[in-house]
Amino acid sequence: MSGSLAQRASRAQASARQDGRRSTTDSPLAIGIAMVLLIIAAVYFLVPIYWLVVNATKTQPDLIGSNGFLFSTWNLGRNLSDLFSRSDGIFLRWGLNSLLYAGLGAAVGTFLSAMAGYALAKYSFRGREALFTLILGGVLVPATALALPLFLIFARVGLTDTYWSVFLPSVVSPFGVYLSRIFAAASVPDELIDAARLDGASEWRVFVTVGLRLMSPALVTIFLFQFVVIWNNFLLPLIMLRSSELWPITYGLFSWQSQVSRDPSLQILTVTGSLVSVIPLIVTFLALQRYWQAGLTAGSDR
Amino acid sequence: MYRRTLTAALAAVPLVLLSACGGGGDDADGGSGSAAACEPSGEDVELTFVTWVPGMDQVVELWNQKNPDIQVTVQETPAGNAGTYNNLFNGLEAGTSPDLSQIEYDSLSSFRLQDGLTDISACPGVADAEGQFADWTWQQTKLGDDGVYAIPQDSGPMALYYRKDLFDQAGITTPPTTWDAYYEAAKQLKQATGAYITHFPQADANWFTGLLWQRGASLFELDGDQVRVTVDSPEAQEVAQYWQRMIDEDLVATNLQGFSPELYAAWTNGSVASWPSAAWGYSTIRDNAASTTGKWAVADLPQWAEGDQAAGNWGGSTTAVLSSSDHPAEAAEFALWLNTDPEALALENELGGLYPAATAGADLPALEQGIEFYGGQTIFDVFNAAAGEVDTDFTWGPTMTDTYTAMSDGFTDALNGQGTLVDTLTAAESASRESLEAQGVPVAD
Numbered sequence: 001m002s003g004s005l006a007q008r009a010s011r012a013q014a015s016a017r018q019d020g021r022r023s024t025t026d027s028p029l030a031i032g033i034a035m036v037l038l039i040i041a042a043v044y045f046l047v048p049i050y051w052l053v054v055n056a057t058k059t060q061p062d063l064i065g066s067n068g069f070l071f072s073t074w075n076l077g078r079n080l081s082d083l084f085s086r087s088d089g090i091f092l093r094w095g096l097n098s099l100l101y102a103g104l105g106a107a108v109g110t111f112l113s114a115m116a117g118y119a120l121a122k123y124s125f126r127g128r129e130a131l132f133t134l135i136l137g138g139v140l141v142p143a144t145a146l147a148l149p150l151f152l153i154f155a156r157v158g159l160t161d162t163y164w165s166v167f168l169p170s171v172v173s174p175f176g177v178y179l180s181r182i183f184a185a186a187s188v189p190d191e192l193i194d195a196a197r198l199d200g201a202s203e204w205r206v207f208v209t210v211g212l213r214l215m216s217p218a219l220v221t222i223f224l225f226q227f228v229v230i231w232n233n234f235l236l237p238l239i240m241l242r243s244s245e246l247w248p249i250t251y252g253l254f255s256w257q258s259q260v261s262r263d264p265s266l267q268i269l270t271v272t273g274s275l276v277s278v279i280p281l282i283v284t285f286l287a288l289q290r291y292w293q294a295g296l297t298a299g300s301d302r
Numbered sequence: 303m304y305r306r307t308l309t310a311a312l313a314a315v316p317l318v319l320l321s322a323c324g325g326g327g328d329d330a331d332g333g334s335g336s337a338a339a340c341e342p343s344g345e346d347v348e349l350t351f352v353t354w355v356p357g358m359d360q361v362v363e364l365w366n367q368k369n370p371d372i373q374v375t376v377q378e379t380p381a382g383n384a385g386t387y388n389n390l391f392n393g394l395e396a397g398t399s400p401d402l403s404q405i406e407y408d409s410l411s412s413f414r415l416q417d418g419l420t421d422i423s424a425c426p427g428v429a430d431a432e433g434q435f436a437d438w439t440w441q442q443t444k445l446g447d448d449g450v451y452a453i454p455q456d457s458g459p460m461a462l463y464y465r466k467d468l469f470d471q472a473g474i475t476t477p478p479t480t481w482d483a484y485y486e487a488a489k490q491l492k493q494a495t496g497a498y499i500t501h502f503p504q505a506d507a508n509w510f511t512g513l514l515w516q517r518g519a520s521l522f523e524l525d526g527d528q529v530r531v532t533v534d535s536p537e538a539q540e541v542a543q544y545w546q547r548m549i550d551e552d553l554v555a556t557n558l559q560g561f562s563p564e565l566y567a568a569w570t571n572g573s574v575a576s577w578p579s580a581a582w583g584y585s586t587i588r589d590n591a592a593s594t595t596g597k598w599a600v601a602d603l604p605q606w607a608e609g610d611q612a613a614g615n616w617g618g619s620t621t622a623v624l625s626s627s628d629h630p631a632e633a634a635e636f637a638l639w640l641n642t643d644p645e646a647l648a649l650e651n652e653l654g655g656l657y658p659a660a661t662a663g664a665d666l667p668a669l670e671q672g673i674e675f676y677g678g679q680t681i682f683d684v685f686n687a688a689a690g691e692v693d694t695d696f697t698w699g700p701t702m703t704d705t706y707t708a709m710s711d712g713f714t715d716a717l718n719g720q721g722t723l724v725d726t727l728t729a730a731e732s733a734s735r736e737s738l739e740a741q742g743v744p745v746a747d
Contacts, residue, residue, distance in 0.1 A: 061592045064566040087359075087378075148392070155396030238385050239392065242352065242377045242400070255354070255380035261561050262582065262655050263356045264589035 049278070056275040060268045079272040082265075091273055093245055094252035098231060099280065100163075101248055105170035106226035110219050113173055113226075117180020118211045122193060132181065138174030143229075147239045154240065165240040166248070170230045176222040183218030184211065220291035227284060249277045340425035342631040349374045349633055350400035352390065354381045355455075355619075357653025361646050365639060372632045374402075382406055383703075387413075394418045394626060401627035402637060406619045407442045408511075408698045410452055413622065414445050415700035415741065420623040421449035425634035428453075434642050438694040439659040443620055446524035446697065452620035453637040454659035456650070458580030459688035460512050460614040463587055465575040466599040466677065468495050477601035481544060484604040488553040497575040499553060501568070502545060503560035504717055507709035509616060510541075513578065515696045516614030517541050517606055521734075522699040528746035529699060529738055534731035540606075542723035549717065556717040566590035578603055580616040581657035581685040588675040595674065600681040603688065613688035615696075618659065657685060664689075701737040708733035 055063055057076040066072040083091050120132050150169055154160045159168075188211050196206045212219070237251045244252070253273050256266045351362065351374050359376045366373055377400060379386040387409060393399030394416060405413055413419050422428050428450055432440050439454035464477055469487070472494035478484040488499035503509055514521065519537035523530040532538075548554045555574050558565045568574040569591040577583065587598060603613055621637040623630050640646055642660050650656040651668050663669065664686040672678040699705060712726025738745050 060589065064563045064590055065570055065593070151392055152396055155393075155398050160393075160396070160398050238380075239389065242379055242389060242393075244378045251380075254384070255378070258381040258384035259354055259356055261586060264586065266356075 052271065052275045052278070056268075056272040058268065060265055063268050063271065076272075079268055080276075083269050083272050083276065086269060087244075090244060091249075091252065091269075091276075094247050094249045095277070095280075097246060098248040098250070098277070101166055101170055102227050102230040105167055105230045106223050109171040109173045109176060109226045109230075110223045112171060113176030113180045113222055114184075114212060114215060114219055115207070116177045117182075118184045118188070118207055118215070120177070120181045121184035122188065122190070122211070135174045135177050139178060143169075143233065144235050147235050150236070151239050160240055161242050161246065163246060166233075166237050166246070169236060170226075170233070173222070173226050173229075176226060179218060179222050179225075180215065183215050187218065188214045217291050220288050224285065224288055228281065231281060249273070253277065340422060340631045340634070342426070342635070343629060346371045347373070347629045347632045349402060349627070349629060349636060350377060351375065351621075351636070352377045352379055352386065352400050352403040353621075354379055354386065354404060355650065355654035355656060357649065360653060361640065361649045364646065364649065365636060369636075372636060374636055382409060390418070390624070391416055394624065397626060399624050399626040401629065401633045402621055402623055404455065404619045405452060405622045406617070407439075407615075408508075408702050410442065410445060410620060410622065411698045411700040412702060413624075414451060415743065418625055419451040420625050420627060420630045420633075421451060422453075422623050422630055422634040422637075423448065423450040425631045427638055428634055431638055431642065434661060435659050436661055436689045436692070438615070438692040438696070439618070439620075441694040442696075452622035453634070453641050455619045455621050455641050456582070456656040457659045457689060457692075458512070458582055458615055458617035458657065459685050459692055460516065460578060460580050460603050460616055461681075461684045461688055462601045462603055463577045463579055463583065463598055464601065465497075465569075465572065465594070465597055467597045468497055468572055468575040471495055477599070478604050479602070480608050481604045481606055485544075485548065485553070488548065489551075491575055492553060495572070495575070497573050498555040498568075499548075499574075500576045500578065501555040501558040501560075501565060501574050502549060502713075502717060503558065503565075504556075505710040505714045506560045507706040507713065509560060509579075510545075510709065510713070512580065512614040512616030513541055513545075514538050514614075515616075515693060516603060516612050518612065518693050518695075520693075520696045521705065522697045523746075524697055525746045528744045530746040531699070531731055531734045531738070533705060533734055534727045538727050539724055542727055546716070546723045549723075561586070570594060578614075580618075581682070581688075582617065582655055584673070584676070584681060585655050588673075596677050598676050599679055600676060600684045602684060611691050612693065613691040615692045618657075620659075657682075657689075661689075699734055699738065700743060701734065701741055704737035705730055705734040 051068055054071055055068060056079060057071060057074055058066065059073050059075040059078075062072045062075075116135075120128060146169070150165075151160060154165045159165050192210055192214075193206055196210050197203075201209070231248075232250065233248075234250045234254070237246075237248055238254075241247055241251065244255070247255070253270050256270045256273070260267050260270070349372065351358075353376060359378065362374050362376045379389070382405065386403075387405075390399050390403055390413075399418075410419070431453070435454045436457060439457055443450055443452040443454060445451050462477060468491065469475075469477065472487070472491040474487050474490060478487045484499065491497055491499050511521065514537075517537045517540065519532070519535050519541060521531075521533050521538075523532055545554070549556055555568065558568060558574070565574070569577075569587060570593055572594075577587070579586075584600075588595075605612060621640055623633040623637065627633050640650075641658070642662065644662060644666070647656075647658045647660060647663050648666050648668065651658065651663070651666055657663070657669075658666070664682070669682040669686070670680065672680050708730035709726060712721065712729050713723065715721050716723050716726055735745055
């Protein structure tokens, strides 16, 4: 009995809350406009994907000869097998490289950001704000502008055209540090840290067991950001790498595209390859979507 | 041939680098200047070779099997202007560039300006190889002095690809032999079939340069240490005026980009009926307008005066030994083999679609056969003849990127009705002069 009462009460509360919200903001016109804008945005973002899906299924002549938004001869299987067999399966290699650069790079980058952000939020030390300002300044410097100086530095230590030349710059994310600091300040209570210290936990242990755990939704956000940034980074590999077995997918597809005038069949492979290359991004996003949303709003109401 | 905006953006990169380290003394110590000694080291040597010809790795594998003491590693990269040249320029500054690279004819001069090339004229076998290549290709590698800075790889002698069926339909039974006749044919064709005779590609300076080459309108001249800019020569203006008239009278398609799906669709549906283009273009049509098989034919490029025999060239590359190489003799030996060995030439033609710069290339079985797509015509007879008629004096400037950008920007405007092709040449001339001066190259007047 009491259970059902409580249920009813909470339901009433919920509906009251809903009603309240609707009366203040949700006029039918506003909903309509919002819907239209959202639909336009969705179409805008989905049409290129649709085009990619349609055209990846075509033969090379149909890619040119038929309407880009309609299916014609179904050739996806053949395209895929050509894609993965070309030059001894170099495409798969590029895919694995991208996963390595983006996956491992984002993981390490997130961990470094978390440590730096936590330290900036929870320890007070001399020069903390100056340091933070310096890091914030780093957000403003575009990665493009840093690629060439990095190249010269890496050339001096003999690391150009190696995995490290793309991986090392990728694990640095001033924006990640910034987000981490905000999240750490908002979601890791000082009392909890003090309690852990009283129980005899080392600072490292406090960070790993308390800090990291409480910051985890935010860390997913940083991971996703960093993953996408590295996955899409094109200029850095272009400047650093020459050996095709080290290239990420973006660079590989670009190089195929640049050879199309000599070998037109590369065009359909570039299209199919582009489709395949967005799949890991979509999968990552869908898998982490829940945390992503939680992470974005965490700290916003404190 | 490639997307200009990106090229232009990337082109800015090495300039930044140059101004940052201008005159840095740690550069590979001027390997390019002297041709003094070039002896094989006698040791086992490993070389790296940058190329963007599809299938080149298989050709090099052949070399590696035969030459255990000179092992070559291939690095397949994007096309030169799509980023590889900048990568190489950066590498030359930082000392990380490879031993050899594919370099297009129009870019050799830029590499020379950056001290990026080795004079290999004293290396074993190089001096004797001159007779094995089409005259003009060898001439291109000398860059106006007595050195040899690269070995010619392939070339793009130009001819006229045309839709025989559409020409017949319009009552044009023999392909036009002069540009005047081509103009008349354009009118006839438009009236009878509604087709444009060709397209004037948007934002593509390279194609037009090939036509300038045929007219003997060299973009630059070398005068001792000085460079003379002749982009806006009377000959060049004549070519520009000719095509401007074609544009003004709506006889050429002006809304198509070269190598675009739209162009391929226009070839397929017969709304564009010919293409003055290079030998390597035969596969471009064959593979992108596959349903028009048997309808195309190839004729000599129309001439500026009846009875002339002048061909243009569009594209083509060399194999250059970079100044960073510690083994120029071995590198030159490899480059010579790569571009003269019949087995290598055959593979490069088969896998990469190369039209060889070596005259022996004309004897490749693949280039002697009739080609089904072109109605069984032995089209390479036409290109072989053209290869011997290309002007040997055509000269590129050391800052071609800027010249090209000015030209392709101007063409795009002219095709959209703003300004003319002749205006474009004038603008490109002054842009070229400015960029040469900015690079500290003495400009003759």
